[in-house]
Amino acid sequence: MMELTTDLKREMFWTMLLARRLDERAWLLHRQGKIAFHISGIGHEAAQVGAVFALRRGFDWVVPYYRDLALLLGLGYTPRDFMLALMGKRGERTSGARQMPSHWSFKAMNVVSHSSPVATQALHAAGIGLAIKRRGEERIVFTSTGEGSTSEGEWYEAVNWAAVHRLPVVFNVQNNQYAISEPASRQMAVSGAAERACGMGLKGVSVDGMDAPACHRAFLEVFDHVRSGAGPAVIETCVYRITPHSSDDDDRSYRxxxxxxxxxxxxxxxxxxxxxxxEPELVEELERKAKAMVDDAVAFALSAPDPDGPEAAYPVYAEDVRDA
Ligand SMILES: Cc1ncc(C[n+]2csc(CCOP(=O)(O)OP(=O)(O)O)c2C)c(N)n1
Ligand SMILES: [Mg+2]
Structure with a gap:
């Protein structure tokens, strides 16, 4: 079994901590009326750092979903980027603040933004997988969804098609036991999303998504499998959504x-x-650093200007994107 280096352990923990403190601040900002909407990744961080630090960052493709804040931070997305997006301010790096918050994209790191209809990103990932295969590249595609999204036709079609054509795609399912108010037992007749892989002829793995080192080991193994040309895989990370579904949800009505x-x-x-x-001293130091970075990001975004009217079209048209 591969041992984690001290640097990697620190990096994984730091990324989880920063994601958590940013996410908590987003809830506060929402309650203060400073942002309109937040969708949280609290409880999902271990699964996401397990994945991101097993990827070849900047080489592999990433088609994430809205809870993937820790994953994005692991790719170099910054607290200032996050706060600019939450507040819809000028300079927001991914879409000029046109996309919803947490609909990440990051061109330099091959991160492709998803559409809000859940599971549609699985199709984008399968398409990218086909392009990689045709070009004979060694890259893989990582895509993520929640478990509720695996009951969507798009997810089945993408996974089935990737399996038929043995495409280098890893379908991560972050099973947090709920699709808004609907518990997993009412979304699927099987015990989990990994089981769905059996019927479609690809590898299916399930891992404790709250155990960061276990997730990292599982992702390394799955990525190796897919990189070797053995076909796609489904990896389910079993987590729990500690917060309500989003800032618009009151979870007291269903759990x-x-x-x-x-x-x-x-x-x-x-x-x-x-x-x-x-070490506790190191954790204290990282806590201080995280607080300072979150404070800085909030102050930066609060004082940033709103986009100008003429910027409203950016980057709707392809020519704008090409030059970005
Ligand atoms: C096709 C579609 N149907 C419904 C919605 C509304 N919706 C947004 S998130 C969500 C829950 C998805 O649950 P899951 O896939 O388990 O992800 P989670 O939010 O739990 O991480 C729903 C139903 C949507 N965005 N798209
Ligand atoms: Mg869910």
């Missing part, structure tokens, strides 16, 4: 406080601190 508390006891962030063996 008990006891249930949420129970999963908070298994929070992936303190678990990672232990599992990665970080």
């Amino acid at each position: 008990s406080r006891e249930e949420v508390e129970h999963y908070k006891q298994n929070d992936c962030l303190p678990r990672a601190e232990k599992a990665l063996g970080l």
Whole structure:
């Protein structure tokens, strides 16, 4: 089994911590009326750092979904980028603040933005996989969804088609047990999304998504499998969505406080601190650094100007994008 280096352990924990503190601040900003909407990745961070630090960053393609803040930070997306997007300010790097917040794109790191209809990104990923195969490249495509999205026709078609053509695509399912208010038991008759792979003829793996080192090992293995030309894979990371679905949701109407508390006891962030063996002094130092970066990003975005009227068309037309 491959040992994690000290640098990588620190990097993984730092990325989880920064994502968590940014995400918590986003909720506060929403309650203060400073942003209109937030959709949270709290509880999903271990799964995402497990994936991102197993990728060849800037070489492989990434077609993420809205909860992937920790994944994006691992690719070099910054707190200032995140806050500019939440506030829809000028200079927002991915779409000039035209796309919804958390609909990430990042050209330099081969990150492709998704559309809001869930699971449609799986089709984009399969298409990119076909292009990679035709060009004979060694890259792979990582794409993610929630478990509810695996009941969509688009997800089936993308996975089936990738399996038939043995495309280099990894379909990550971040199973947080709910699709808004709908529990997983009412979304699927199987026990989890990895099982769905059996019927379509590709590798299916399920991992404890709250265990950062376990996720990293599982992603390394799955990426190797796909990189070797053995065909695509589904990897399900079993997590729990600690927050409501989004800032527009009140989860008290469909799940008990006891249930949420129970999963908070298994929070992936303190678990990672232990599992990665970080010294308390280092954690304190990283906490201070994270707070300073979040404060800086909020102040920067609050004082940034709104986009000008004529910028409204940017980057709707292809010629604008080409020059970006
Ligand atoms: C095709 C489609 N149907 C419904 C919605 C509304 N919607 C947005 S997120 C979501 C839940 C998706 O659940 P899941 O795939 O488990 O992801 P999670 O939000 O739990 O991470 C729904 C139903 C949508 N965006 N697209
Ligand atoms: Mg879900």
